[in-house]
Amino acid sequence: MKTDVPRPIRLENYRPPEFLIDTVELNFTLDPTRTRVMSRLQMRPNPDAAKKGQPLSLDGETLELGEVKLDGKKLEPGEYQVTDRHLILPRVPQKPFTLEIETFVNPEANKALQGLYRSRGIYCTQCEPEGFRRITYFVDRPDVLAVYTTRIEADAEEAPVLLSNGNPVERGTIDGGKRHYAVWKDPFPKPSYLFALVGGNLSAVTSTFRT
Template sequence: MKTDTPRPILLKDYRPPDFLIDKVDLTIALHPTRTRVDARLSLRRNPAAESADVPLRLDGEHLELSRIALGGKELHAESYIVDEKGLTVKAAPNDPFTLELTTYINPDANTALQGIYRSRGVYCSQCEAEGFRRITYFLDRPDVLSVYSVRLEADAGECPVLLANGNPLERGTLAGGDRHYTVWKDPHPKPCYLFAVVGGDLSSIASTFTTKSKREVDLRIYV
């Protein structure tokens, strides 16, 4: 049950983000109590920012940080700060760069129902308004638009259906045969509060739809 009183955000206090995230690549290995999230963020400084040469500050709550690398190089502990509200990278480059993060989350213990949680054996997500920060460290604000590529992995018997935003590109079985994966790509830039994933034993109703250009597309409603 949520007990926190939301902090009001006023228009008069708005300031542009210091950084932008153009592309997000996620691999989410679903597990009831220890879900692993590998994130690769493509960042650049915002030319409209009020300040230059500031550290990179990312939002993050209830995350266990396991790995952090900037430009492919592991960061030493003195290069960043983790606190209960987020992550600060002290010396972020002025040129575009990539940040790789590995975090662990606990869907079963997520009673706030923000981020990724598990309900009746189904993995669900709720990122509006500020839930994405419970999945990985991020600029969790509506004026940062990114394109997303997501690889979901899960136990094939527990979660035969793996869904995310965008279009399914690839499916397969992992080594050992007990787990499988699905890759989704959303080519349209979106704020992180629109991000969604679902994994579970779901039923579906299927049909097709023909567009004005005579292209036939599949339609599925999952319950």
């Protein structure tokens, strides 16, 4: 049951994002109670931002944070700050950089139906309007457009069908066939609220019509 009340966002308060994200690589290891999400973000300062040299503040809610890496270097807890709604990096390069973040979420316990949740044995996502921040830390706003590549790994019996945005570019099995994975690539830049993932035992109904 959804209980969160959306916060009003007024046009008069709009400010350009201080950082942009060009590409997003997501790696999901699906588990009913502890799904691991690895994100790799290619980021850069926004030349149109009102202020330069600001800390990087990423949106995030109900997340368990694992590791954070900046340009391949693992950050220590004192090099970033975690609040109920944000992951803040006080110092980031004022040029393009790579940010890697490990988070864990509990789809089974997610009753808000925002972000990644599990319903009747099927993994689903709901990212509109601000659900992506319940999957990983991100600049979760509609004016940040990025190209997404998504790898999904799951138990082959529990979730034989793995779907995400874009086109399937790779599939395979691991662990002797007990687990499998699928890689999806969406070549068109999109906001985070359009991200989608489905994993489960799905079926298709097909038919032929002649007119």
